[in-house]
Amino acid sequence: MADSSKEDQKEAKTVEISFPFILIRTKKGLSLIDRLARLRFIKKLGWILLYMLPIAAFVGFYLILRAATALISSAPLRSFAGQFNPLINLGIPGINPYLPIVYGWIALIIAMIVHEGMHGILARSTGLSVKSSGIILLLILPIGAFVDIDEKELKKAKAKDSGRVLAAGPGANILTAVIALLCLILIVSSMVPIASGVGVRVIPGSQAEEKGIMDGDIITSVNGSNLTFQSDLDKALELHAGENVTLTIARGDIKLNYTLKMPDGPVIAGVLQDFPAQKAGVLPGDIITELNGTKITSLDKLNGTLATLKPGDNIILKVERGEEIKDFSITLASDPQNSSQAFLGVTLTTPSESLGILSVGIVETLERYWSLSSTTPLIHLLLPTLAPNNIPFSDVMYIFYTSSIGDVFYPLANLFFWIWFININLAIFNALPIYPLDGGQAFKVFLQAIGKNRLSEKSVTRITNGVTLAMVSLVIFMIAVPYLTI
Template structure:
């Protein structure tokens, strides 16, 4: 195993800070020492074997997703329409470019995913005796965007394939481990939610109409009419249909912070198109129903958790649109923790799956090439392995490009 002194000498030659516009590279010796210490633990080696087993599983999932998406786009016009609405930027895992990735949560998750990914490479590399020439942080100008670990490529090329593949598999393996833990965090938090209020949400009060005269306001929630509970629009409509113009109704609404305050008033209905009319536009909250639906789907289908709350704001209880309608024993900021867990899950699982694909020079592609060389023989198989790796990479990249382009050309 290379000495720590040799690693430090290598880092000294490279320099602590390197700027190559627009990237700033900061090498941190402490990272290498951490990899040494973690790599010395006996558990690191069996964990690396588990990562090897997990890599083809992740790759299989990714391949299924790519080709099933491609088939769906080819055969389903509605899917192509959705693709056009989302736009090509929705496939880019970068906040600020992808409109469905929040800036704060998105960058936090991306930086964490890269650090976990690269750190795992470093730990397993050191545990197997590979030299880590340098490691540190990457900045886009002054904005932190990730981490890097520079493992000695010459040693990797000369090593037994099983060892080099263990190093390569460590990154996706660590990402999926973090993703699973964070997904469990999401499930635990959402299982403890309680609706704050249910009823009809007021999003427009018409000027000069009975609702305005009665004191109804935007963001009120109508919870009862004539002391009858209101949970959906049909309940509300049925009561109004039984009324005549100039009839008076009693309305109770919830309002204020977390809808803790109740306000009761009376309204004298007017006439509109021959019917009794209040002059208010409302929408169904259905907070209890939405929560139960989400909780049921959350344990039945994994696909739900690949749907960002920014894209499914009417279903996900910790989305910006619904978070205020639920409470948790964690306190009023429960939704922040839920979002952190979700985006750590979402980014880590996507990084794990993408890097596991047999596309060179991703981890999966390099592992695929190494295994091919081992099976075919190093001398005779090197050229064949390189060609096969290139062919597979071209096919998969073409399929990925087609899933993005198809909605706009068909």
């Protein structure tokens, strides 16, 4: 929302250029704002939006504080977050590499129209003048919108009226986000798996690819045992170490059988630097077959055998490396997370990964997403571009489903997701007590109202600026800490 005095409005130009920014004003749409402002429910809606503002501000503060403290206390989390491009913190599609250009811009434009439009509607409903509206461009990219509300009138307005006007934008974004989320859940609830089983993504150059298994295939059974959940696949495969297994695959309406050879034991995915396995010469790709003479056919068998040992014990680890059989004498270390447990220092592939299959859970991914009581916190805020295996309508997962509304479920689900995501984030950010954001202006109005005859204008300004500085510092710290060495 932009404020302007009557004198400023008289001199306002239709187009103002301050390179690289371009501001375009128009009076088109003001008559629509006036008509909407006269609707009976608008004033009541304004009160609802006003009460929503501090709730949104509290949620935003809590999430930022929680993220900052989690990043400080967890080195693995900092390392994980630091892998992402810092531009992820910018909400501009095309600049933020994780926001899709088409869906992102549609959602952002809707968010700006809803936000600024509701500012104008609530302003007119309280009798304030709206002189014009417009958009702000960064070269040719729309990065903001505004309505010009007379600054003098806004300052003279009662606190309850100016508060409702300021809360209107974030509140409208919240309502839009909720509607979009409900539409998204309805679309996802219309989706069903093409076939019951486990989805497939194939590792290039693997045995699975050589046999002809393809991305998008669905494994329905292993040696005749039907599969439902992702975990069913690895449980079935680990029973057949060193044996041939037959995978029954659904590819569209076709059923195909593929026979693959399971390795003789767990395959090592990686060795941890400066731990026993690495020091002894164990390499990624080695297949563990024995430990102290005990045959190892699965991860559970390996962990069970290690559980009988203690740090400092010497073991003989037998592995297959290509055509060779190698024995390694290793002194076990202490587990970094539990010093009383023995630790070898390796990570292992899953049985399906050892065949070259990255499995995805079709049934559980769908059920987890459409349930509003999901056991995965904030799952509906996960980006399809960042966590595709967890999102049923992502580019990776949508091929495993069909819908009662037809193929249109895929673009509609993505559109409603981005409308939900951008609106809720815009609402929460604007609700924060950061001046001159809506939340910051509303916070100042609140201080003026409760401090009337007790707080001078200078004191109100100092408090507002202090809170703004604290919030901005917290936001900057949260953004920067993953890229700092602590």
